[in-house]
Amino acid sequence: MFYILFVVCWCLCHVSGVNPLNPETKEGLLRCVCSDCPSNECVTDGYCYVIFTLEKSGETTPYKSYENGCANKGSFINGFNVWCSDGKGAPQKLNETHYFMTMCCNTPLCNQNIVNNRLPSEWVKLSQETTTEEPPEWNLWHIILVASILLFLLLAIIVISLGWLWHHRKRNRRLRRGFPDVESVLDRSEVPLMGPHTPIRDVIELTSSGSGSGLPLLVQRSIARQIQLIEIIGKGRFGEVWRGRWRGEYVAVKIFSSRDERSWFREVEIYQTVMLRHDNLLGFIAADNKDNGTWTQLWLVTDYHENGSLFDYLMRYPVDTVGMIRMALSIATGLAHLHMDIMGNKGKPAIAHRDLKSKNILVKSNGTCAIADLGLAVRYESATDSVDIVHNNRVGTKRYLAPECLEESINMNHFDSFKRADVYALGLVYWEIARRCNTGGGCEEYQLPYYDMVPNDPTIEDMRKVVCIYKQRPIIPNKWQSCEELRVMSKLMKECWYQNAAARLTALRIKKTLANLGAHDDLKC
Template sequence: MSNNSQSQSVMIISVVIGSLCGCLVVVIIVVVLLVARFRRRSASLNLNVEIPVTINYSAPGMDLTMTGSGAGLPMLEQTSIARQTTLIEQIGCGRYGNVWKGRWMEQYVAVKVFASKDEQSWAREVEIYQTAMLRHTNILGFIAADNNDNGAWTQLWLVTDYCEFGSLFDFLTQNAIDGKTMLKLVESASAGLAHLHLAVQGLQGKPAIAHRDIKSRNYLVKKDCSCCLGDFGLAVSHDVLSNRLTIPQTTKVGTIRYMAPEILDESMNYGSFEAYKQADIYSLALVIWEITSRCSLTGDIEDYRQPYEDMVEADPSFEEMAQVVSKKQVRPLIPDNWQQDKLICRVSQIIEECWSNSPSARLSALRIKKSLKQMMNNS
């Protein structure tokens, strides 16, 4: 073959290879543009949002019936949900802001709206809700968190499951209950706290968490008349391996009416996580007392009363509660007729053990849950 022929062949091969490379580059660019366009369109249509589902998972020694709370959805999907949520009506007013009934997609949700000045409380509550393995049927289901800026001010949103019966306080105010409902309420209330207090070891483990503001207003009542626990703005978490406490940076404290005697007399060891759990148990005892006092098994059902309602002012001071609870060691009245029914009598014994003046004498949340579960199975 002559040199000219060889040169022509090399030139032709080079041209072909160059053309193929050019076509390949064009194809890659087109594919990249199409993918980017599809992603933008998917985001605007919210095609990637995962609808919260109920998952049942069990492990040895644990009851982890899960709902929408826990680690939550990816942040992009959370903001998509919040921006697609329409507020319908205000259904509550709390320490940090208002609670609204809203609609997202085809379901009702609850939207807790924080003012920008309460950003620390909002951030802490979101952090707790996104804790790995927090999901449980008796923990309020977390859906999304986002901020809503309307130009004049910024609102911080926390979107959760909607519980149509409202808070336990509202439910008890409006309803007398039978023995079966009473047991379901007290067992589920203790089960939520037991799961919160539980530490789960492992890479995807869960720290132990103390609530620090247990009260009937912070439990929500679901359609099946079971409770779920919410409002984690004051929660303390404990890393068991490092023995490190994570305490929210806020000047706010729990609800004075429900404060344990060791908090009121200022003897509590704030460096001990066990002390926080024991204080929660005292508060839970008051909630169980509230529930039991509205049960028809006690005989004559009186109107709903808050704990210590006949002993302190409607909005008691710290000093007033300390005088009654810590110095005089008075507790809400357990009437004599509570001893006439075996079920109510056993529940009242649990109450008295849990509001003991000695923190170490109180039952654990897990022990309470197991005792009440056994009573449910035997009733």
């Protein structure tokens, strides 16, 4: 308040013409020496001046005479005297033989030190500096504006202070009554006690509720806001996938387009399902929606696997029989967990994927796989014996659709129908892996299922004709019968893609068959 009063007084002094810091002025006026004044002095609100008259005869002679006095502020335009010289220009012509020059200064009695009809050099320098622009004149509106701004700032400080005080007292009252400390929850969301190099796995273990449903929402948002995007590693109809970095650790960031908000919301909702976390399902880390004022970015943060999708991996590398079984078993294990209905207080509903394909399966560094992309997944609600299906314009990938989906004869109210459609797609994925299995005699190049029967981008009608009318399936080479592992894989494929959905194997049965295959004791679960 004292500061505001000081500023207001200062402004009033400027308007009234009083300079409180300059004792040489009287009521804001300047005292000057005056040749024509009775007291030899005058006062002005402008400058002191000296007019020199000189003779011109070949070259400039010393000043012949001079007179001094006061120049009022009214004689100035934009701070410059209309007839004052800046000390640098040429004298002005008075008549044929005489010239004159007017010089000004702005300190008390500055025009009295005349030596030998000349101005001292320091006085001339000062005179040259007097042509600078004067500060703008203060008026009543200026004072009102400054006072309003200062008053607004004072009120803002008071409001902020009162708000902080009210919040602090409210928090103390909540703590005294036994309510949880909101501030500690926010602090926990920033994970301050874990250090800058804590792995994400440790963050999940230390901050999750133990239900297997993922991190608390505040922790998720905190992690998402700290991620640095590095490069795009994939694109699809949903949007883009980026490789990002969080505290020195790589993560995958799936950025959905705003038109695919339903898929983002559904996938986040499925990932938040209790007891869903599994080694053979893509690890969910966080979700966040970021609005920059122009558009909304929908983020889904998951584990990053540098090998990429199973589609990308098989395009680049062949696999041996051990690697083939390891991949097949891990996919079946993840799908069996997804399909499983776990009862109890912390139980898990049965979930069907509905878009299983090699591009939605990721290859981990140890050679096992993790199922990803749950944007089309459906859940079975055992309490109401109903299927929680979200209406979405998207359908599964046409190439991997089961016959009943192509014919639109699937029973949408029967959850097992969706699980059987997943098993059909699983059989096609197994065919892709088996083609790339090198048993010593080489392997085939990678191809998508039905590559030799339908176009690269088949329509529903193309697939219906091949799968439902002609009942065609991917070709199984005869040489696969010479290898025990490929022979078992061939049998599983055929039992996965039966035309009759009820005759297909379950994911759990497939898992057990692969786990018991050969002497792969390390693969048994």
